[in-house]
Amino acid sequence: MTTHEQPLESVLETIGRTPLVRLQNSPAGVPVYAKLESFNPGASVKDRIGRYMLERMLERGDIDAGGTVVEPTAGNTGIGFAIAAEQLGLEAVFVVPERFSVEKQQLMSALGAQVINTPTADGMGGAIERAHDLADELENAVVPQQFSNPLNTEAHYETTAPEIYDALEGEVGAIVAGCGTAGTLMGLAEYAREQDPKTHIVAVEPDGSLYGSLVGDDREEANYKTEGIGTHDPATNDLFDPSLVDDIDAVADEDAHAELRRLAREEGHLVASSAGAASVAATRVAERIAAGDLETPHESVVTVFPDSSERYLSKGIYRSFEEWES
Numbered sequence: 001m002t003t004h005e006q007p008l009e010s011v012l013e014t015i016g017r018t019p020l021v022r023l024q025n026s027p028a029g030v031p032v033y034a035k036l037e038s039f040n041p042g043a044s045v046k047d048r049i050g051r052y053m054l055e056r057m058l059e060r061g062d063i064d065a066g067g068t069v070v071e072p073t074a075g076n077t078g079i080g081f082a083i084a085a086e087q088l089g090l091e092a093v094f095v096v097p098e099r100f101s102v103e104k105q106q107l108m109s110a111l112g113a114q115v116i117n118t119p120t121a122d123g124m125g126g127a128i129e130r131a132h133d134l135a136d137e138l139e140n141a142v143v144p145q146q147f148s149n150p151l152n153t154e155a156h157y158e159t160t161a162p163e164i165y166d167a168l169e170g171e172v173g174a175i176v177a178g179c180g181t182a183g184t185l186m187g188l189a190e191y192a193r194e195q196d197p198k199t200h201i202v203a204v205e206p207d208g209s210l211y212g213s214l215v216g217d218d219r220e221e222a223n224y225k226t227e228g229i230g231t232h233d234p235a236t237n238d239l240f241d242p243s244l245v246d247d248i249d250a251v252a253d254e255d256a257h258a259e260l261r262r263l264a265r266e267e268g269h270l271v272a273s274s275a276g277a278a279s280v281a282a283t284r285v286a287e288r289i290a291a292g293d294l295e296t297p298h299e300s301v302v303t304v305f306p307d308s309s310e311r312y313l314s315k316g317i318y319r320s321f322e323e324w325e326s
């Protein structure tokens with residue numbers, strides 16, 4: 001795992017094979033493992049879909065070399081697509097709502113992409129609409145649409161999931177992951193259910209997000225600070241399949257924030273808020289297994305830490321909860 005002992009031809013070959021590390025506060029007998037996606041070259045889980053989706057779209061002829069990728073994105077996806085686009089001979093344009101972190105937007109530009117901002121008030125919906133308008137104006141342009149393209153899920157089914165199962169020799173009891181597009185969780189869940197249909201699958205969202213309303217959970221919409229997961233309009237999250245999920249856990253911003261700070265101080269993980277939320281939820285599942293309240297095929301829990309805290313320092317991610325800006 002993670003060692004790339006042979007010389008590689010391009011940065012694309014460094015994507016994936018990220019470390020899986022046991023969390024040190026796992027309850028006795030039920031290890032929680034976190035997949036550290038900041039080890040990817042663009043420092044997030046989204047490098048995987050950048051490479052996987054663009055390679056498949058070029059193979060299928062959805063776009064030809066020299067064409068333009070236009071994607072609405074909160075940032076990490078833009079970085080992932082920008083790295084892959086550059087290496088695969090494509091141009092990249094990203095439409096980003098203003099509220100998202102400036103670090104991510106600077107990195108997209110550094111990678112040669114064009115960044116267009118849309119007003120925060122128009123939400124992700126506004127960015128999606130603008131991306132389609134732009135693609136319509138260009139020739140040989142495509143909107144990969146990470147929110148609805150099954151290639152997003154497939155990237156995790158083909159890469160993230162087998163890496164986890166190889167590392168643990170198949171002994172996976174539960175999978176717990178944050179849902180933005182839900183591509184990560186759905187890819188893992190599809191693979192897990194094929195290995196053992198009883199694998200316990202938990203989606204994680206911030207308190208105030210509405211994924212839970214899809215399964216009849218009581219949810220009240222509110223703004224949240226946790227970045228990269230959750231939805232205000234589940235109708236636009238086409239990849240999320242409630243039939244693959246046993247539970248949807250809403251984690252309060254305060255808890256995600258306290259946990260990301262604990263992870264840094266006690267475990268040396270420089271991870272952001274979506275990882276904090278995932279860690280809280282994964283630990284809850286492990287505690288239920290340890291207490292005998294939840295039966296799983298194996299006594300282990302796997303989660304994903306999608307990116308690194310360095311990308312959010314300007315928002316005060318390590319300051320007090322009140323000073324942390326959304």
Ligand code: PMP
Pocket residue numbers: 074076077178179180181182183184185227228229272274275306307
């Ligand atoms: N955390 C962060 C920081 C992200 O950028 C994303 C992607 N939006 C996620 C978690 C969730 O990943 P997915 O889109 O695969 O659900």
